[in-house]
Amino acid sequence: MGKKKKNGWGKKHRAVIVTGVRTPFVKAFGRFLDLDTIDLADIAVRALLERTDLPHDEIDNIIWGGVILPSAAPNIAREVALDLRLPPSVEGMTCTRACATGLQAVTLAAAAIERGEADVVIAGGSDSTSNTPINLPQKAVHALAPLAFGKASTAADYLGVLAQMMPITEILPRMPKIAERTTGEVMGESAESMARRNEISREAQDRFAERSHHRAAEAIASGRFDDEVVPVETPDGWVHTDNIVRGDTSVEKLSKLRPVFAKDGTVTAGNASPLTDGAAAVLVMSEEKARALGYKPLAAFRSWAYVGVDPTDQLLIGPALAMPKALDRAGMALKDASLVDMHEAFAAQVLSVTKALASKGFAEVRLGRSRAVGEIDEDKFNVHGGSLSIGHPFGATGARMVTTMANELARTGKETALLGICAAGGLGAGAVLEAVR
């Protein structure tokens, strides 16, 4: 059982991305209906181990991310290790940072390796929106407690419990929705208000959505994702590929959809990311270890940054602050990044962020610098689509982006990739990946 590890505590290492895999991303309440978030995580991690032939006793730990955590077993990471019968020494922790969760898991892994805490970490994230637990309102829970704990015995006790549950509407389970806890605003409403305030037209949003679908469809057709997507067996058969991507969509088709969040709104099901089931896993190692084990690393983090903005203002503008911060920390300018990959929660949000990055006024007032961060070159921006077309299992998206960009750097010989992710609560994330040759 496992050979004795060298004690590398405190020793400086560079953490490298060895490889990454993910399940196909599948529309919620569809083909992955019977797979909960732990099942999906198991599948992704198992595939990662199979594809890399990684000796199990080399693994130090698993750092997993999830947004809708299973309340009975919230530490998914440890459940995965146990499910896959990894050595008991493979410990695990689970983190959550809304839509930036997947990136958080990977940067935590990199930080742990760079601190000398670990050499080999499996990081990633998963979510099954199809298996969101629907909670009973607290009122019902409290009223039912005497039954659950056996304190009620007489008929009167039971009647008392019933009486407490009236009116019935107050104890019915409520459908979960993606709403801000502090403001009650549904995220689509936030995107709607950002579209209005930043003057992002319906047409611009639809055009961006179309572009996302076309690019993703092209990547799938060309086999570009084959290295990073593993087929998944479900009770109804195999799922080989992402099923949300519409290669045949067009601005014309998208323009027929009705706005969802406001009567005269511009945000539709077509230009918003859909509820998705899926998982993504990334193998992170110290460079020494990776080379010693004979792996060829793809990339490493040059920097990362997490920020918070006022959620009552522009909820999803965070990347406009986090991306420049990550660039600063990497000692780079936007134009130096050979690739830019931004999480597409809503087309309106992506275009609001790119507009802010291109604005001198934004740079002066919000970033305290005299020049705009810059415009993002279309050719290097979300080259293979994004969450609008591929889908967005909350916890997995960041790990998907890291994987796709690390592969892209390796395949194209490009130098750096800038990542940007917006997240609920007014959070933003940015990171710079550099190629490792």
Add this chain to the structure above:
Amino acid sequence: MTDLLLENESARKLIKTLGLPIPVPERLERAKGPYEERPLDDKTILVGGHGALQGVLAQVLTKAGATPWVVGKSDSVLEPYRGPGEAWARTPRRIEPGDAPEGERVDAIVFDGTGLETPDDLHQLYEVMHPWIRRLNRSGRVVVIGRPVGDVKRAAIAATRAGLEGFTRSLGKEIGSNGSVANSVFVEEGAEDRLGPVLRFLLSPRSAFISCQPFHVTKTAKVGEAPETHVLGGKVALVTGAARGIGEATAEILAAEGAHVVCLDRPADDGPCSQVAQRIGGSVLLVDITDRDAPERIANDLKERFGGVDVVVHNAGVTRDKTLGRMKPDAWDMAVDINLGAVVRITERLLQNDLLRPGGRIICLSSVSGIAGNRGQTNYSASKAGVVGFVRALAPQVADKGITVNAIAPGFIETRLTNAMPVAIREVARRMSAVGQGGKPEDVGQAITFLATPGAAGLTGQTIRVCGGALVGA
């Protein structure tokens, strides 16, 4: 205490349905919590006039969350608004002079009259406001900004500048029935950077009951850091007469902004005063301020417990009304001593040894009837007018320490005091304001709290009325 026309929904409906010739006052929108990052969130503000303040206005308004609609003949008027607009995602829109597109309404109008030089230029006021004044939303705001009259030698320019104040006073009376208020702000050259907090206050619901007033923003007092939220964090504030009414409301609002409030009242009011202090997490100081050793005791207490004080609110006051011929000497002495004598003695003591810390704030309570004069109140008016003179004279003396000294003159406020008035007189007094109703203690508390903030550094030596634009008292 209840104003039937305001609180009773059936009475309001009845009057409106029957078409009775009784003007039903508009319910004023008031601030609900502590100072916010964006007090003007999602408000649309019409900006007119082409003075020197466009850059400041662009920064202040967009950061506060408002969308500026700028009146002008060409898109060049939008230039100063573009950068800040992008930073805060509040895209400016140009409005053709003299035009108000069908169905559009605004929440406030701000006129930058710092560029006006001749009486003819005053026409710009008309041109900007005329098409929009009936498109002002309820609880709307008008702020007219100009340069101080005293700054120029040329009489024509002075005349033009002075015109802005008269315009605003009259406009306030016209828009009051809508629950809206109008005020003017005169910004000394070089004090432009102190305008922001004043604008944020005047355009927000915190100034609901202030109308027809001129504000003078000067560079007199030294200025420091001015936070926009939690504006009194770490400050110690002394409020006299804190047991009830305006004092209580003020103590609550000061505390909500992060100040530790020392609630001072007479020993006889121990009960209510302690309750206030406990509720707001403040402390109690029981002193009769007319005692000769009161200043010393207050000073020692503040020094021992807090090492000093940052904000002093002289709120304690009494009326002892009688026409002069019938007034007993002790009635005269009591009113003048509590309302003015004690204020002077305590202030002078606190200014010794820098007990009132640099950047400190002194706020005294004057009164509209003190300014206007009122039958049966010779003693009261003498004391309350005395306060006006006191703050005007003291302000320049302490300005180099960053200390400001101002007075607040409440009009008809719904308190225990006004509730004791005969019904008929009370009803008349209420309706005499431009907004057709009495104010609430919190309205005065909001004004006092604003003057207590670091951001109010531009205002000193002034007496600001919180009277809803009352007819009396100029």
